[in-house]
Amino acid sequence: xxxxxxxxxxxxxxxxxxxxxxxxxxxxxxxxxxxxxxxxxxxxxxxxxxxxxxxxxxxxxxxxxxxxxxxxxxxxxxxxxxxxxxxxxxxxxxxxxxxxxxxxxxxxxxxxxxxxxxxxxxxxxxxxxxxxxxxxxxxxxxxxxxxxxxxxxxxxxxxxxxxxxxxxxxxxxxxxxxxxxxxxxxxxxxxxxxxxxxxxxxxxxxxxxxxxxxxxxxxxxxxxxxxxxxxxxxxxxxxxxxxxxxxxxxxxxxxxxxxxxxxxxxxxx
Numbered sequence: 001x002x003x004x005x006x007x008x009x010x011x012x013x014x015x016x017x018x019x020x021x022x023x024x025x026x027x028x029x030x031x032x033x034x035x036x037x038x039x040x041x042x043x044x045x046x047x048x049x050x051x052x053x054x055x056x057x058x059x060x061x062x063x064x065x066x067x068x069x070x071x072x073x074x075x076x077x078x079x080x081x082x083x084x085x086x087x088x089x090x091x092x093x094x095x096x097x098x099x100x101x102x103x104x105x106x107x108x109x110x111x112x113x114x115x116x117x118x119x120x121x122x123x124x125x126x127x128x129x130x131x132x133x134x135x136x137x138x139x140x141x142x143x144x145x146x147x148x149x150x151x152x153x154x155x156x157x158x159x160x161x162x163x164x165x166x167x168x169x170x171x172x173x174x175x176x177x178x179x180x181x182x183x184x185x186x187x188x189x190x191x192x193x194x195x196x197x198x199x200x201x202x203x204x205x206x207x208x209x210x211x212x213x214x215x216x217x218x219x220x221x222x223x224x225x226x227x228x229x230x231x232x233x234x235x236x237x238x239x240x241x242x243x244x245x246x247x248x249x250x251x252x253x254x255x256x257x258x259x260x261x262x263x264x265x266x267x268x269x
Contacts, residue, residue, distance in 0.1 A: 022136045023168035024060045026243065028179035030132040031059040033187050033247025037194075038254060045258035049121045055128050056179070062129040074126070077102035078133045080207055081143035084218070088208045091143075099139060103130050103203040107268070110257050131250035134203065135242040138163045140211040142218070151218075154226040162221055169227075171243075174236040186244045197245050198252045198265035206249065213238060 022030070035055055038046065046055060065071040066078065073096070080098040082091040093101075106123040109115050115123075133139050141147035141163065148162035155169050177185065189197070220234075221227070255262040 022132050022243075023171060025179050025182070026136070026168075026171055027059040027063075027129060027132040028056050029182040029186075029243050030135070030246035030250065031055045031128050032179050032183045033244060034128070034131070034250035034254070036183065036187060037248060037251035039259045039262055041259040041261070042251075042255045042257075046124065046254065049117065049124050051121075058125045058128060059132070060129070061125055074102070077126070077130070079139040079141070079147055080211075081147055082140060082211060082214075083142045083144050088211050099130055099134050100203045100207050103127065103134065104268075106130070107253070107257065127253075128250060131246050131253070134206050135210055135246040136166060137210055137214040137217050137238075137242070138166045140207060140214045151221075152223055153221060154224070156228055157226060162217070165227060166217070170232060170235060171239055173232045174239055182243060183247070186240055187247070189244070189248075194248055195265055198249050200267050201249055201252075201265055202267055202269065206245075210242070213242075 050058065062071070062074065062078075066074045076094050076096040077099055080091070080100055082088060086092075097105075106127040109123040110120055110127070138148040142151075145151045146163070148166070149164070151162040153160060153162050153165060155165055160169070175182065175185070217235075221231075225231075249266070252264045253266045256264045256266045
């Protein structure tokens with residue numbers, strides 16, 4: 001391969017990577033945290049639906065699948081855009097769906113005894129991805145700038161956008177850990193503290209909570225901001241907590257769905 005092709009290939013890989021919400025490692029981290037909190041009954045149900053593959057194997061599957069003709073209908077299911085002059089309640093709903101309604105749809109399918117394995121398998125693969133997306137602040141970003149994709153900033157002097165910064169740049173700058181190391185370092189709460197994070201939660205509450213974080217991100221990161229060390233220090237604890245919340249809430253949700261004896265924090269309303 002000549003130099004021109006190498007450069008072009010590197011550009012394509014960088015462009016694709018910047019489109020992944022939370023980055024691949026972020027999604028892997030959320031799902032691996034969840035895997036460590038499944039009950040035995042839930043583990044068996046998940047293992048059966050995924051044909052023996054781990055949930056982490058599918059953590060990023062939907063980011064690629066949504067850009068294929070077969071699953072193109074799910075492109076808008078990864079986010080819920082809310083402009084600066086709108087509230088969580090008044091933001092218009094997309095006809096093609098959003099992350100809040102998409103999560104609820106997958107839950108209904110997984111809880112429906114009349115649905116077959118193929119349909120439930122697809123819903124599970126989607127759900128494990130959506131619990132990462134709904135905790136990424138820019139997935140509740142402005143419609144006017146495509147969730148921060150057109151909100152131009154610099155990262156240590158390099159031109160980029162706010163969405164890309166939150167997808168991968170910030171987490172990678174916060175800690176150069178593998179997803180297993182992220183789990184080992186973050187997943188240390190007592191059972192009581194875990195329940196505090198997941199109690200009475202549902203898709204709307206999770207999204208609204210993330211939206212409040214997103215508003216603060218916009219306030220502290222105006223167009224043209226040159227993001228550097230102070231910004232990383234300020235927002236690293238938030239990233240850590242969003243990863244942890246996503247993982248614990250995914251586990252709680254799946255335990256509610258698949259284990260009839262489990263008493264969890266998820267509430268549909």
